[in-house]
Amino acid sequence: MTDRGSAQGPKCSLGAALYTQMKQFRNRIAQYEDETDCVDTYGALLARCVRAAMKLQELGIGEDDIVSTCSHNHRNSCVPFLASTFIGAIPASFDPDLPQIDTISLLRLMEPKIIFVTQEALKDFEICMVKAQVKPAHIVVFGDSKGKYMNFDDFLEQKVNERQFKVYETGNPKKTAAIVFSSGTTGSPKGICLNHFTLLGAYLKKDPTKVEVTCDKVNLLYSTLYWISRVTALTSAILNGEAHVLCRKFDGRQFLEMVEKYKVTITFLPPYYFTELLEERSKNKEVDVSSLRVLITGSCHVVAKQMLDVMEAFANTLVYNIYGQSEVGGAIALLSAPEDYHFQKEKPTTVGKILGHHTWKIVDLETEQPVTGPNQKGELRLKTGNHMNGYYKMDCSGDFDSEGYFRTGDVAYYDEDDCLFIEDRVKNMFKYRGWHILPAILEGVLMEHPAIKEAAVVGTKYSLGSALYTHMKHFRNRIAQYEDETDYVDTYGALLTRCIRTAVKLQELGIGEDDIVSACTHNHRNSCVPFIATTFIGAIPATFDPALSQIDTISLLRLMEPKIIFVSQEALKDFEICIEKAQVKPAHIVVFGDSKGKYISFDDFLKPQIKEKHFKKTAAIMFSSGTTGLPKGICLNHYAMLRQSSQR
Known part of the structure; x- marks a missing residue:
């Protein structure tokens, strides 16, 4: 079933586009909260977002102010994010599972003007704020703050002038709209500034009066708004009137049950969930997962055997690997064309083909000269109109080479079919007797042994x-x-x-x-x-x-x-x-x-x-x-x- 959505022109803001589409799809289901069995429509979600936006304005929060959230996924966790975009503030969300060291570092970096935090995460977050010596103007608690802080319920009170609310717009689509964070695999996480065009670009390139949207798609994602995967999934779902299933932590049995209960059609699962997923699927074959049309994986190296095992366990589901980076706005490579889907089974570890809007090259790790053909490993570098504005309060000039290509930091190669393979991070690589050793490759070999569930390879230098x-x-x-x-x-x-x-x-x-x-x-x-x-x-x-x-x-x-x-x-x-x-x-x-x-x-x-x-x-x-x-x-x-x- 399809219908037609609408949005403003390419000069509208992220908030304006989201506001328009939520209003357009107000009668559709936006969220299923599995923990409470709550069903949330876009109309109800929009009302809460508008009220929260107006409350933010009352507190003096406005354009370019940093608004942070530290919360697991629940029906209101996205409200501060969306409300911030409605008033031109910049959302920058924390993950409640972050180590204290990283939370302290990011608090010092971001200095948010207001923070929304769950009751469960409040105690640890208070410790981090003290150690970071950061004092946000306002702290808002999802739950009972026992009178110490503002309660999120205060943000949901009905406003007399709600209908007169004017959403923020900008004539500069390259202005920073939201901040997500790097994974921190090579150091402390960095704030990645994404602009309105990056987050809306693919949508705005279409004629907004002729956009065909599917309304039966149900998404299931476990990541929080700290990660670009969740940010892009949320914005895409709103722009297309799709539903999300909300849950806190991955559980293999629960995942299968939710697919059956909510008729989930698409999910993203990192490879480190696969072992548990396969175990539970083998024990619960009676659970109906026929609605699941697409299972996407990515974010780290996937072992060929596990990929094939997942394909076999979910035989009626399109399972494919994807490659992306927050710095370039998300997806870089995937098998997007139906005629290419067969490559995933034939080449289980491929991340697909590089998308057409990226200009790219692979350079030799020693000489930094472009490789001359397929199956030659080097660092992948990219040019794209979707790249970040920069790292928040950090110099990023060293992350681009002299020709303006972004240094991904990933060791990659392509084959004769132009399928891309990501081997490992350049900084994870070590040398042994003059040979470059990639830990992920050795881990993959170890994982082929039936007695090994997880493997980690490190280059110690006898350290x-x-x-x-x-x-x-x-x-x-x-x-x-x-x-x-x-x-x-x-x-x-x-x-x-x-x-x-x-x-x-x-x-x-x-x-x-x-x-x-x-x-x-x-x-x-x-x-x-x-x-x-x-x-x-x-x-x-x-x-x-x-x-x-x-x-x-x-x-x-x-x-x-x-x-x-x-x-x-x-x-x-x-x-x-x-x-x-x-x-x-x-x-x-x-x-x-x-x-x-x-x-x-x-x-x-x-x-x-x-x-x-x-x-x-x-x-x-x-x-x-x-x-x-x-x-x-x-x-x-x-x-x-x-x-x-x-x-x-």
Whole structure:
């Protein structure tokens, strides 16, 4: 079933186009909220957006002000975003699953004038705002703020003059309309400024009086408005009068049930959902997923076997891979022509063909000269009319080459059929005996083994710190430690955060490569932090045992001459005696516990920072047992430490 939509000309704003289409499709279903079984029409959604827009104006929010949201997907999560576009403000949404370090960094960067946050995320967000030293003019809570902040319900109160509301328009379609964020795979996330034309371009190129739109399409997407995938899906759905199913987290069984319940026609699932999806589909074959016409994947490397398995499990669904980047407004390559669909099964890892509005080249990684033909790997570079305005408050000139091509940072090649293949990120690549090694390729080989569900390959250069960092990040949601004394449960993500902060604090104190960093403490949740943080910056950890005799401790202090010592409150008094007798004066002493102002408190090391440096040379110093004399310091290199760990 189709009908005709309408929109203003190409000089209208994103907000004006969205407003017009929501009004046009007011009787259509806009959203299904699975958690509450709420069905939301475009008319009801538009009314809430207009009221929210007018409330924003009452609070002094206007053109170019930054309006942020931190929320999972629910029926009102998109309202601040849409309302912002209605008044010319710039939406820049956070993801509630972002690490605190990234949230703090982005708060400092964006300095939003108003923030909408869910009740569940409020406590963590308050901590981040304090640490970022950012004070937005207004904080609005989806839910009960207990009188501390504004309640989102206040934004939904009916206005007398709603019908007189005038939506924002601009004569400059290249003006920034919204900000999304990079994934942060090669550093802290950056704010990507997208203009009105980028977000509306494909739509505005059509004659708005003759646009055919399909009204039976039902979308299911898990990403939040932090990501361009969600922003483009939301705007596209509104412009075409399509429905969205809203849910918080991916669950394989729930996904199948929602496809059946809401007759979902199109979905986007990243490859890291595939293992769970395939397991649940094999156990729930009776669930009717016949409505699902298109399953799109992308955002990271996909393994050929998994792609083929998904195609088999969803035999009546068009499954295809897509490649895009936020910096160029979304999609770069896909199999858009029906006559090309067969390539996805024949070449499971292809991301399709580069779309016609992009000018592109692949350049050699060493010479930066364009490759001369198919199957030659290099960095993909692009020119497009849809590229970003730039990074918010950051210089992006280095992201374009001398000919004006955007450096995607992706290693790619094309074959004889012009099908594009993305191998990995350039910055993920490492060299072994002169050969370029791409982790994603090795991961794909490992994933072919039936006993392996997930694989991660890192180039360590025999670097203990970089290996520990990579694996702690990969296992961030797993439990790292149970502290029996306090019943504290510590994840690798939380531990990694503390280690990074400690590493940066060490650098601030002048501790660097090959400096000796010592600790003297019993086991507790922070006892390993100085050791791990030390490896992150190339310093050398050499840890004392608090049960050592004074004679041995004095001897090792004279031998090691540590530049900084971390010591528990219980061991401090004896350690002070040993330091005095050894006539050693470390530059800094840090106490786990209350030092009563005499020394640095370890709590000072847990303040948020982002920097990190890789290291070389000696990885750690252990000590001999001293059975044949005084204990000796045994220098272990990175290779020895990593080899021992990998053989366990």
